[in-house]
Amino acid sequence: MNIAAIFAGGSGVRMHTKSRPKQFLELNGKPIIIYTLELFDNHPEVDAIVVACIEAWIPFLKKMIRKFEINKVVGIVPGGTTGQDSIFNALVEAERVAGGKEATVMIHDGVRPLITEQTISDNIKTVKEFGSCITCVPATETFVVEQGDGSLEIPERANSLIARAPQSFALRDIISAHRRAIDEGRHDFIDSCTMMSHYGYQLKTIIGPMENIKITTPTDFFVLRAMVEVHENQQIFGL
Ligand SMILES: C[C@](O)(CO)[C@H](O)COP(=O)(O)O
Numbered sequence: 590m591n592i593a594a595i596f597a598g599g600s601g602v603r604m605h606t607k608s609r610p611k612q613f614l615e616l617n618g619k620p621i622i623i624y625t626l627e628l629f630d631n632h633p634e635v636d637a638i639v640v641a642c643i644e645a646w647i648p649f650l651k652k653m654i655r656k657f658e659i660n661k662v663v664g665i666v667p668g669g670t671t672g673q674d675s676i677f678n679a680l681v682e683a684e685r686v687a688g689g690k691e692a693t694v695m696i697h698d699g700v701r702p703l704i705t706e707q708t709i710s711d712n713i714k715t716v717k718e719f720g721s722c723i724t725c726v727p728a729t730e731t732f733v734v735e736q737g738d739g740s741l742e743i744p745e746r747a748n749s750l751i752a753r754a755p756q757s758f759a760l761r762d763i764i765s766a767h768r769r770a771i772d773e774g775r776h777d778f779i780d781s782c783t784m785m786s787h788y789g790y791q792l793k794t795i796i797g798p799m800e801n802i803k804i805t806t807p808t809d810f811f812v813l814r815a816m817v818e819v820h821e822n823q824q825i826f827g828l
Contacts, residue, residue: 590636590637590686590687590690590691590692590693591634591635591636591637591692591693591695591713592635592636592637592638592639592683592686592687592692592693592694592695592760593629593635593637593638593639593661593694593695593697593755594638594639594640594641594676594679594680594682594683594694594695594696594697595622595625595626595629595638595639595640595641595679595697595698595699596640596641596668596672596675596676596679596696596697596698596699597610597612597622597640597641597642597643597650597668597675597698597699597700598641598642598643598667598668598669598672598674598675598678599611599612599643599668599672599675609646610643610646611700611804611805611810612642612699612700613646613649613650614804614810616813616814616817617817619657620653621699621700621702621804621813622640622650622653622699622700622702623653623654623657623659624702624817625697625698625699625700625701625702626638626640626654626657626659626662626699627657627659628702628704628705628706628709629661629695629697629709630659630660630661630662631706632706632709632710634709634710634713635661635695635709636661637661637663637664637683637686638659638661638662638663639662639663639664639665639666639679639682639683639686640662640664640665640666640679640699641665641666641667641668641669641675641676641678641679641682642665642666642667642668642699643667643668644667644668647665647667650665651665663686664682664683664685664686666678666679666681666682669776670776671776671777672779672780673767673770673775673776673777673778673784674776676696676767676781677764677767677771679696680694680696680760680763680764680767681764683760683764684760684764687760691759691760691761692759692760693712693713693716693717693757693758693759693760694757694758694759694760694763695709695712695713695755695756695757696754696755696756696757696758696763696781697754697755697756698754698803700803700804700805701753701754701801701802701803701804702804702813703798703800703801703802703813703816704724704754704755704797704798704801705797705798705801708724708755708795708797708798708801709755711724711795711797712724712755712757712795713757715757715793715795716757716758716759718793719791719793720758720759720762720790720791720793721756721757721758721759721762721785721790721791721792721793722755722756722757722758722793722794722795723752723756723757723782723792723793723794723795724752724753724754724755724756724757724794724795724797724801725750725751725752725753725794725795725796725797726750726751726753726796726797726798726799726801727749727750727751727796728746728749728750728751730746731743731746731749732744732746732749750794750796752780752782753797753801753803754780754801754803756780756781756782758781758785758790762785762790763781763785766784766785766788766790767784769788770784770788800816
């Protein structure tokens, strides 16, 4: 089975929102996380969705899921202290939902509402073929990596990709990597591909759409608003 594990456990300090965490900011009366959930809910190959959410916001999320008629969410669990902990909580819930069956899990940020149906299909297919799938985009600027000794490493831009999401795996592999990290006292892996690479798993990348941005800062929110407007105008005016 194919399960989407959406993490929305963060409080969004980089967004500087006063009233609500960034995943619950609204566009046209609909929270960002609902835009994200709709993509997986409408995808014919997705069987179930689990969400790790800030505990205090779970009742509101449930209300929104009912209001916007999202049907495939079968589990909502509290987020953890770090992003890694939130993902782990969602994976444990995915394990419960899979009930011992083989499963592919697509780990996705609640604040990445602009992926396409094709990206989800490509993730499912690539995990079946290669065991993992990291959705990326080509780097359009140069990375400058500061080394501990004060020197800089500048990777070739032509070979550089930016990891985005979904980041997808066989459920048994990603959950065993998480359990290993926890046994080692680590809770600071920045994302799933970093963890899986650290533990020696072979990772397969695909190139996803440039529009697949993460709504992290106020600028991202303004870009999202413009993109949703363009999308609606396309539907209205057939542009
Ligand atoms: C998973 C991710 O979206 C890949 O780019 C990213 O690492 C999430 O980062 P955040 O710090 O949880 O916003």
